[in-house]
Amino acid sequence: MGNNYKWKMKPLFEERMRELLRDEGDFNEFEKIIHTSPLRFIRCNTLKISCDELFKRLNNKWKVVQPFRNHGEIMLVESELLPGELGNAIEHLLGYYYVQEVSSMMSVLALNPKPGEFVLDLCASPGSKTTQMAATMKNEGTIIANDIKLDRIKILSANLERCGVMNCIAVRNDGAGLCERFAKQNFKFDKILLDAPCSGEGTLRSSPKTFLMWNYKIVKKFSREQRRLFISALKCLKVGGEIVYSTCTHSPEENEEVVDFILKKFPVDVEKVILPLKCRSGVVNWGGKNIDNNVEKCCRIYPQDNDSEGFFIAKFKLLEDLESFRGKND
Amino acid sequence: MIRESNIKFIKSGEKKRLLNTLKEQFGISKLKSWIFVETGKGKIRGFSGSMTRDEIDELSEIANVEVIGLYLFRVENNRLRLSMDGSGIFGESANNGVVDIDENEMNVWIRGGNIERELENGIYIIKNGDDFLGCGISDGKKLINHVPKERRIRNG
Numbered sequence: 001m002g003n004n005y006k007w008k009m010k011p012l013f014e015e016r017m018r019e020l021l022r023d024e025g026d027f028n029e030f031e032k033i034i035h036t037s038p039l040r041f042i043r044c045n046t047l048k049i050s051c052d053e054l055f056k057r058l059n060n061k062w063k064v065v066q067p068f069r070n071h072g073e074i075m076l077v078e079s080e081l082l083p084g085e086l087g088n089a090i091e092h093l094l095g096y097y098y099v100q101e102v103s104s105m106m107s108v109l110a111l112n113p114k115p116g117e118f119v120l121d122l123c124a125s126p127g128s129k130t131t132q133m134a135a136t137m138k139n140e141g142t143i144i145a146n147d148i149k150l151d152r153i154k155i156l157s158a159n160l161e162r163c164g165v166m167n168c169i170a171v172r173n174d175g176a177g178l179c180e181r182f183a184k185q186n187f188k189f190d191k192i193l194l195d196a197p198c199s200g201e202g203t204l205r206s207s208p209k210t211f212l213m214w215n216y217k218i219v220k221k222f223s224r225e226q227r228r229l230f231i232s233a234l235k236c237l238k239v240g241g242e243i244v245y246s247t248c249t250h251s252p253e254e255n256e257e258v259v260d261f262i263l264k265k266f267p268v269d270v271e272k273v274i275l276p277l278k279c280r281s282g283v284v285n286w287g288g289k290n291i292d293n294n295v296e297k298c299c300r301i302y303p304q305d306n307d308s309e310g311f312f313i314a315k316f317k318l319l320e321d322l323e324s325f326r327g328k329n330d
Numbered sequence: 331m332i333r334e335s336n337i338k339f340i341k342s343g344e345k346k347r348l349l350n351t352l353k354e355q356f357g358i359s360k361l362k363s364w365i366f367v368e369t370g371k372g373k374i375r376g377f378s379g380s381m382t383r384d385e386i387d388e389l390s391e392i393a394n395v396e397v398i399g400l401y402l403f404r405v406e407n408n409r410l411r412l413s414m415d416g417s418g419i420f421g422e423s424a425n426n427g428v429v430d431i432d433e434n435e436m437n438v439w440i441r442g443g444n445i446e447r448e449l450e451n452g453i454y455i456i457k458n459g460d461d462f463l464g465c466g467i468s469d470g471k472k473l474i475n476h477v478p479k480e481r482r483i484r485n486g
Contacts, residue, residue, distance in 0.1 A: 048418065084484075090440055093481045094461055095415070116380060142379035144389070150396075157397045158480060164415045166364070166378035169389065170397035181392040 005035045007211040013201070020250060020283065021302075029304035034204040039307055040077040040086060042097040043105055043128075046135045047164045049096045051075075058091065068276045071109070073135075074102060095162040100128045101206065103277065103301045103311035107195055107246040108132040110273040110299075110315050115140035117190040120182075122175045122233055125152035127159035129195055134165040143168040144189075146178055179232035188238040196226045198247035198254050202310025205303060223253040227261055234266055237318045242271070246313045250302075252286040255312040256295040263292045267320035272297040273313055278305040282314070337390055337398065339383050340366035340374065348374070351410050356455060357425035367398050372405035376419075409453055414464040414481050417455050421462035429454045429466070429473065439463055442482045445473045 009017065009031070021027040044051045051072035058064045062079040066072050075097070077086065086092060086099050108129050113119045115138045124130045124145035133143055145160070145168050147153050153172045160168055171178065182188075199218045200210045230245060237243055245262075247254050259282065262268060273279070280302060282295035301311040340348070345366060352358040364376040365383060377399030381389070389395060402416035412420055421428065435445050436458040445456075449468040456463045456473065464481075466473030 088484055090436075090461070090483060093440065093483065094418075094463075118380065139378045140380070142381045144393075146393070153396050160397065161401060161413075161415060162481070164400060164418065166376055166400045167380075168397075168399070169377070169379070169381070169386065169395060171389075171393040172396050173393050178393055185388065185392055187389070187392075 003031070005031075007035065007204075007208045009211060010214055012216060013214050016251065019286075020252075026304065030302065033303045033307065036205060038101060038205040038309055040081065041100060041102040041105075042075050042077060042086065043100045043132060044073040044075060044097055045095055045131065045163050046073060047139060048094070049091075054091065054096050057096075061089075071276055074105060074276075076102075093162070095164055098128055098131055098159070098163060100132070101309045103202070103306065103308040104128055104248065105132060106275045106277060106299070106301065106311060106313055107193060107244050108136060109275055110246075110313050111191055111193055111242065111244040113137050113141070113143075113191050117141045118188075119143045120179075120189045120192045120233070120236065121145045122179070122192060122194050122229060123147060123197060124170070125149075125156040127156040127163075129193060130156065130168060131159055131163040131165055133193070134160075134163065134167055137167060139165065139167045141167060145170045146173055146175055148172065148174055175229050176232035179229075179236045183232075183235035187236055188241070189236055190238055190241050192233050192237055192241070192243040193246075194229060194233050194243060195246045196222070196229055196254075198222050198226070198249040199251060200248055201250045202248040202301075202303070202312075205309055219249075219251045219253050222249075223251075223258060226254055226258045230258060230262055231265075234262070234268070234318060235322060239318055239321050241318050243316050243318070244313060245316070246311065248309060248311055250300070250310050250312070252283050252291070255300075255314070256282045256284075256286065256291045256298065257289075259295050259298060259314050260291045262316070263294060266318075266322065267325045268316040268318055270294045270297045271315045271317055273299050273315045275299060275301075275313070277301055277308065279313075280305070282312075337386060337395065338368045340368060348405075348410070351405075351408070352420065355410060355453060356412075356420065356427045358420050358423050360423070364399070366402075369398075369401075373401055374403050374405065375399045376402045406453075411453050411465045411467070411476065412455060414462075414477065417457075417462040417464050421455050421457060424455055427452070427454050429456055431456055431458050431463075433458065436461075436463065439466075439475060440477065440483045441485065442475050442477055442479070444475050446471065447473050449473070
């Protein structure tokens, strides 16, 4: 190729990405964009300020646009900024906006939590999606926001405070264990967001160290962990309830293969998600294995399609009580 | 962040006393039907969610509850000092104890500086236009800053 990029894809990673992006031009676009800095997206926190008001206010100092007609809360700062300027602005300190990459906003748009619902955010820190859900829910209903480590809970808590989130209880537990206890005590949620820990292949633009840290063992490790979390999460979802599974990675082992595993074992339907970003269908064949065709309803967000980070989103509905399903299938 | 072991819910009598103090200090005459909890050092948090006290208690038996709702104010010597976000929530309905600061003063305040103002001793809500910026304590000559470090503008 002869490109002089600062970071280099590891050979196996490159091989896998070429397998996903078979068109040479498409792969080249991908390779080009992952070596550029991400755009500066922010999300208006409608718990504290209206989109119109914030838009006017920010345009007094920066050039800001609202790229999506039906999502005025999503704003793009086009001005050149000093390092840290977005986080050090008074509007940020007052919680009027959250600095959040546009693709990461899509999981909550897919889940669409409503005021009054009982929602679980299983891997919540640093809280971008929790605060987005609280805004969508207008601080009504309840969000249980979980994370596993105290230092991550501290970051989550600081963001919940800054954004004026009042309908959330932050808890610190292993996600799978927590869901098992919820199920035992009959705590059942209307909606669950499982934004799972992952190998982070989609975050190369904002976190180029992933170029160095990536390895296949990590992909396999996360794939196992994602399945464990997903199985447990389903146990505390109401029948008819919805769960969004998302990752910021491209590897099918952490995306479609997890979806395929769940579809084979549990009474769930995958739902087609309509998002304001360009989505590609999930892959139905990987590593010589066929994957359930329903994964085509999942959404792959590639950086070269939207000038964003990479993401994967799948939405499910639980069709039947798991106990009675097990009884019938034993 | 405050650990919420053995959750201490504010009972209705105490809630009435808090409302009276809010009324006395800032002219705020209504508290929403939120659940209030005390989390140590007199800090009061408000929870607007749909879970009942019993359900929250039940939750605390199966999960390590770290934070409930939002930090609203702190009780100090029988007076209430609103948090940065509490001032935003209660500020609009406050009709006394509010100090409007100008742009220059705001630039000092949001960096953690005190503001020279001759006011009666007491706690005041600080605002600049539509922005509520927490509370300051007046010693008669100046308003002493209480903006938490993580919410201040850092000088670059």
